Amino acid sequence: MPIAIQLKQIPADDNPIFFPTDSEYDWLTAKIFVRSADFNDHQLNAHLLRTHLLAEVFAVSLLRNVPMVHPLYKLLVPHTRYTLQINKLARGLLISDDGFFIKFAASGGEGCIPNFYYRDDGIKLWDIIRRFVKGVLSFYDKNDTEVQKDSALQKWISDIFEHEFLSQTGTGIPQSFTTVAEMVKFVTMVIFTCSGQHSAVNTGQFDYGGWMPNTPTTLEIPPPTEKGTTNEATMLQAFPNMGIAANGMAAMWLLSRPSYDSVPLGQYPEQHFSEETPCDLIMDFQGELQILSENITNRNKNLEVPYTYLDPKVVENSVSL
Template sequence: MVDYEVIVLTGSLGFATTFDNIYIKLVGLNGSSKRKCLWSSMPSFYSGAVSRFTVTCPVSLGELLLIEVDKEHRLLLPDMSWYAAKVEVTSPEGDTYHFPIYQWITNSDVHRFKEGEGNCCKTVSSQSLSRKKQSSSQVQSAGRAGEATASLLLGKRGNCTLFVEPVLTHYEIDADVQEDHELQNWIKEIFEHGFLSNNNSGIPQKFTTKNEMVKFVTMVIFTCSAQHSAVNSGQYDFGGWMPNSPTSLQLPPPTTKETATEKTMLNTFPSVNTTVHAMATLWLLSKESSDRVLLGHFPEEHFTDKFPRKKIMEFQEELQRLSAEIKTRNKDLDLPYTYLDPKVIENSVSI
């Protein structure tokens, strides 16, 4: 018999606690463990908890590929959702495996999480398991790290693929992209459910080349971070002065120049009540979120491999240089442009 040490970390979010039974199953190259209830005489899955358990198997499972986690309601207790942060498993050989989760588990379904990815999957084939740290996991690494954004902001560095391509090094030829079923299902789901299978949306239904994939990942990163900051963050600065962007007009705008007077302008502008509501809306849209996460910072530990962690560090250093350059440039401007300073750009849309 061999023992696996299992450490379960519950997130520190509000209402992350559950008193339901939590079950785990370890899946390795050489087999899997039995489904085990992670039971303790003391509450184990409260907000911020770090709980230790032992899973015993007849023989070693070999390299661990994934874990299966599910939640079972306890009678006489409220059925509570659980925010799982991550699971760490130490094998009898002394190897430690990291399974990032960072999501709510709300039902009794079995949730599968791959080592080092934090990507929940419904079905896992033996082929996809054997490539667990390659293929689509590296697309997710590129997406979360946002490596492409630095080159998009730094025009002098050239095109935006400078950082995306190195992260996706596993895809050596176009056939690697075409044969990655998880990657193809990812873009198919975006096309079908995100864009309702609209052929005119510009979103591909599948990836046929590596360049196509790199372009799409780059577009997603840039749109959710830098572009959103550019179009959103300055709304109150420029729209808060109502004449710059009145939300409504009570009279038609003049059709000839130099015919408008102060009286006609005041009669045309929206009422004070309407203006106040518009200003409040713009202020809320432009306001920094209290829980914001700046570009290049990742409080959730989704990455365990050395390569993506190295690329994140390089990305952060590049952002620091860019921020310093923007601040220097802004010193000589009567109206500084700050919305593409990495110090104010968030990793993703947060309103």
């Protein structure tokens, strides 16, 4: 629950700070504007940019630079399934000049918060993925020297840094890999982004946004510029019309549904590895994911609102929807 809301960035007389002690509709209207802004930030930043488009960067560089027989290709390619396809559809249907966001949206460490299940489940999932990645990659590139001499690996990260992040060192993307640890951390991030992070920001969209006032895709009037001017009528005027609301609900419902042939995290219908060690590591990976899933299921039995979005059995291997 917010303790205060200011709807514009620059303090001014026409930019009041709203409080829970204000009139019912002043406070409710302020919260509605925040929820609408959050919808647009969530979809375009947390969801599109930080999972879909980031996953595409890794996939394109993988296909450009890494041979199919390379262990990095075998490890990562299942986590790129359908990503380029769904992003092509998104460019046409969601973020194009006549897409959804133009037509129906305004945009065109240990934490201190208890019971923050995105954090808690996410850290556990990250650690499981990291152990798997470390086991597989260090089986092939056993030390830092071998990492530095792995030309396909170096071309992959160099392509990502140069062409997708425009050689900007401030992005945190490395220009090359110099150690096993650096390689493992980055590849862990790739797989987590393509699987767990996308599930966390995608799967629950309809749960939160299916009731339009909780996540308006757009609002039809400017935010209030002074207190005491809102009422039920002005609040209702702010909401999008039924057509826009229905399109928003439909988009969130569609994006939240699993595809008919979805592949859960850790399942590999196409067997890319043939050596005994990586095959054993895959089985260990699947076992750890199963234990995490069971723990999440047991915890959720005691929650009024279960948090399921990082349960491995609902996390897909790739950004495919």
